[in-house]
Amino acid sequence: MTCTLRALLGATALCAVGSVAAAETLTIATVNNGDMIRMQGYTDDFTEKTGHEVEWVTLEENVLRQRVTTDISTKGGQFDLMTIGMYETPIWGKQGWLVPLDDLSAEYDTGDLLPAMAGGLSVDGTLYAAPFYGESSMVMYRKDLMEAAGMEMPEAPTWDDIKAAAEAMTDKDNEVYGICLRGKAGWGENMAFLTAMSNSFGARWFDEDWNPQFDTEAWKETLTFYLDLMNNYGPPGAANNGFNENLALFQQGKCGMWIDATVAASFVTNPDDSTVADQVGFALAPDTGKGPRGNWLWAWALGIPAGTQKEDAAKQFIEWATSKDYIEMVAEKEGWANVPPGARKSLYENPEYQKVPFADMTLKSIETANPNQPTVDPVPYIGVQFAAIPEFAGFATQVGQEFSAALAGQQSADDALAKAQDLVNEEMEAAGYK
């Protein structure tokens, strides 16, 4: 081997080492919904700006949750960035599994994040994941049916308003049901709705000593009201209806009202899919005057697992993907209705975005939810429609099955609540809370 060749090879090796140090390849786990898939299309823009490459691992929600949980708890190091929800973030942040995001650049403007979103993704005031998009829930109703009934939907209705409206709009002979709500069992299905609803009735999952509260009057009122509403004015088979089933019913014009995720607004107002697109009105989720409203709060956010070698590059990606610039780039290329909603204040101050019919109500709904104080009485957990503890998803699904069976008429509200109380109590004891 000649000297020149050796020198060349050496130089090449040095170059290679140098370029590895400057440009990383980030492996990012993400969920397979529209906004995330859209982000993948813009990966080149990130690579151009920073020199870092990105490898995507796109998974369905349940699988994603399982994969990232395994990876982070075993310190597997498969992913440099993870897409996680408002449920995981506080749990993992508390355990020190996530890199705190307290040193993001000034131009990123952390203060611009909606307080409700930042609150749900923080532990003791420290942000552990940056919201990519967020949502709440609200009332979607048929303006034409309300008009025909001679009623008007207040912007901030009470549960009694909802009941009266449901009664007036129900026309079972013509297959129009006053109200469609989630009934399918699952912590992210009927329990998301019922937990948020229970907050507005003054109920809570646990008292400050982690005692389950299903034996309280407030929960009984919540469940009785829900069952009464659904049995009288809901569609048949509601105990098997989740988000998708209700969306289909509403789009076919079979629901007078539907209280569900704010992201549904763009589907029910899209004339290609919805027969009632031009008749949909929006209102805040109902309350009972006790303080909290019956709406939830959720965010899909990006977090960095602790111990990663590529922390800086990962932070650069977070700053790129959840920045104002990203939103503007998407708006410019695909229109304002397609930008990731619910994460930043500045988006809702933008006059262009204010023209989107549901923008205003989405923002108001998000702002009324407080994940740090979701209920009337104090609680020891973070989360509006869930309690951010590791055991929640498991027992909430079982409680959901009991409530779903009550909706199907297989047991009374009292039986369902008694069973819920027992099984949550048992799980909390097994988990060592008491």
Place this chain on the structure above:
Amino acid sequence: MATQHARAAARLMNAPAVFVLLVWMLIPLCMTVYFSFTDYRPLRGVFDCCVGFQNYERFVSSSSFLSSVATTLIMVGGILAITVIGGVLLALLLDQPIWGQGIVRILVIAPFFVMPTVSALVWKNMFMNPVNGLFAYLWKFFGATPIDWLSELPLFSIIWIVSWQWLPFATLILLTAVQSLSSEQLEASEMDGAGALSRFYYIILPHLGRAITVVILIQTIFLLSIFAEIFVTTNGAFGTRTLTYLVYQRVLESQNIGLGSAGGILAVILANIVAIFLMRIVGKNLDN
């Protein structure tokens, strides 16, 4: 006749394949056994090796265990009954010389190619839905109140959906058996004055015995792990939670790997008991 040498060589050549298969099966099984003796809850950051039979005790003593075993057995039994009886009848029907036989046979087999999640969604939303479903429409057409299938008759509905999927399999196997029956026997019995029913009972059914055994054994193995149909339709509510579904809930929803693994091992043991039981009773057919 193989010589000693050839036999040894054959074993040697088979060894890698056997080894790979064993490892393939054994590693996951051993890991499940190992996890079932640990307190492993990833979301909590707990990993505590060797907690004895604690997980097994908790799994068996939980109120949902016995009901889930019962649900599993009812479901498997129900589906077997429908598919075997339906399969025999369909096989006899398809054996008749009819016009367009080929196309009819392909159509009958078609459900087998539909993915379980897809078929469950189609049945749930297009047929059994009490507002938009076809059954609801039929019921209303005849002036009756539509049945809310999945919450009023949840077990029956799921049995029906799964049976629809497995009927083609049973039919296909039984049809080949029916076709292998020599027509001379049937003709002879007919001449002797045997009616259609006695011909079926004394000649066709015994002839089908072996095929029915195969159908029952293979289906039982697959049916003990029904999952997608339950996940899509009821999410385990209304008493449709089978043992497999309970294990899924413990591992994925409760994120309790230890407890779920114990449940998984129990499911394997129970499945083996059922299999041995079946082999004893119906498997005898295979020996003759």
